[in-house]
Amino acid sequence: MYQPDEFALTETGYRGPAPSWAPATPALWIVDTRQEGERAQRLAPGILDAEELERAGRLVVEADRLCYTASHVALRILLGARLGVAPDAVRLTRERCPSCGGPHGRPATDGGVHFSLSHTRGVALLAFADEPVGVDVERAPKARTVSEIGDQLHPAERRELADLPEEQRPAAFVRAWTRKEAYLKGKGIGLAGGLSHDHVGTGPRPQPGPAGWTVTDVAVPAGYAAAVAVRTAGQPPAHDDERRK
Structure with missing residues (x-):
């Protein structure tokens, strides 16, 4: 299990180490968006781009707005530190989707750093690596949610859930989901x-x-679950017929 570094802001920005990692080993950062949200919101106009600021402004619930702002401020600060540029100079793009070719694949930057961001109310998780990487953090679901969407999992995972006492299923389900x-x-x-x-x-x-x-x-606070996936160094993307069924 990975133990992420904690990301904390000062009144003027972030003062800490830039992301660094060994080959095929991601660097992970966790953000307490409740604690960092207001500082991030004050810094956001000088860091986020117009699209990010507009998207944050459309979020009606304050906790969601602070979560989005804090996670994206952290992303730009950490990417900027790694790339050696100012946070507002980081150019974020999207790769083409490997399934349909549309412009909604992995988020990317022109600096060659692979990264991933996930946030849910209260917590954000960021991963950086030298190979494609993905990260996810979720709040533990209610039992009703598990019963409603648990059948979307792999057949073996559905059997694993069915074999558990009902009170253990939400934690098991969210582990598989993340x-x-x-x-x-x-x-x-x-x-x-x-x-x-x-x-x-x-x-x-x-x-x-x-x-x-x-x-x-990934180790996260109680009530949440998280995971990170990184492509093995030197491995090409798997084709659909190579995936485990």
Whole structure:
């Protein structure tokens, strides 16, 4: 399990180390968006671009607005530190989707750093690596949510959930969900890639694979679950017929 670094802002910005990592080993940062949200909001006009500021402004619920702002301010600050440029000079783009070719694949920057961002109310998680990487953090769901969407998982994962006492299913479900979404985000296809195709497991530790990827849980506060997936160094993207069924 990865232990992420904590990201904290000062009144004038972030003062800390730039992301660094070994080959195929992601660097991870966690942001307490409740604690950092107001500072991030004050810094945002000088860091975020017009599209990000507009999107944040459209969020009606303050907790959501602060979460979005804090996570994107942190992303630009950390990317800027890694690339050696000012946060507002970081150029964010989208790669083409490997499934349909549309302009909604992995987020990217022209500096060659692979990164991924996930946030849910109260917590944001960021990952940086020298290979494609995906990260996901989620709040623990209610039992009703598990019963409504648990059948979207891999058949083996559905059996694993069915074998558990009902009170243990939400934690097991969200472990599988975050592992799978991290992997699919790393591939650049998101949930459109299908949650039923690859077996990552619902247990305390992820199952090996999918082929060419390493999936690892991430330590986050109680009430949340998180995972990171990084492509094995030197491995080409897996084709659909190479994925675990």
